[in-house]
Amino acid sequence: MTGTCLEKLGRLTRPTEEVIAFLLSKQISVWGLALAKELGLFTGTVYPILARLEKLGWVESSWEVDNLRTGPRRKFYRLTESGLIAARELSGRTARSENFAKKAKHA
Secondary structure, three states: OOHHHHHHHOOOOHHHHHHHHHHHHHOOOEEHHHHHHHHOOOHHHHHHHHHHHHHHOOEEEEEOOOOOOOOOOOEEEEEOHHHHHHHHHHHHHOOOHHHHHHHHHHO
């Protein structure tokens, strides 16, 4: 990730930082609603962040494939390879890197 990647990200808000740190700590697909609940953030905050990260190519999403489960399908999110690289580098560059790294290790 270079400075241009940070520019593409735009502003780095605390919720964006928390979403990236959470995904970095899990490194598996995470249900969007579960992510919001775990972080204590509103879905109206989390889903636009995930959409922006997906547009950048840092996150990929997939729909749940469980025909036995009732209810609406769930969408899962995970960091891509470039997202992993960006998130790791971001953890060293952000002004709150110590806090970011702590969240990524303990989430």
